[in-house]
Amino acid sequence: MIPVTKEEKELITRLFPQFKVARTMHQDSKRHHYYAVEAEGVMRAISDTNEQAAAIVAEFDKRRKLEKARKENARIRGG
Secondary structure, three states: OEEEOHHHHHHHHHHOOOOOOEEOOOOOOOOOOEEEOOOHHHHHHHOOOOHHHHHHHHHHHHHHHHHHHHHHHHHHHOO
16 A cells, blocks of 8 residues: 555545545544555556656556567567
8 A cells, every 4th residue: 555645535435435545643634644555557647646656557568568569579479
């Protein structure tokens, strides 16, 4: 889970109502923090405002590119 801002939390809950955003300090509303799961769709939605989400999206893209290259290599070799 990564920390997110209140604005990012509101965007996530609007776009992905099935995902819950965890919150700390339920009693004292001025000190709570929000945390979101590292699901690809959620990370892509907030990657322009959250550096950690942008890094995770870059990792998703890197893995997808490597997997595509592996499949292409296996296809060429006849496997």
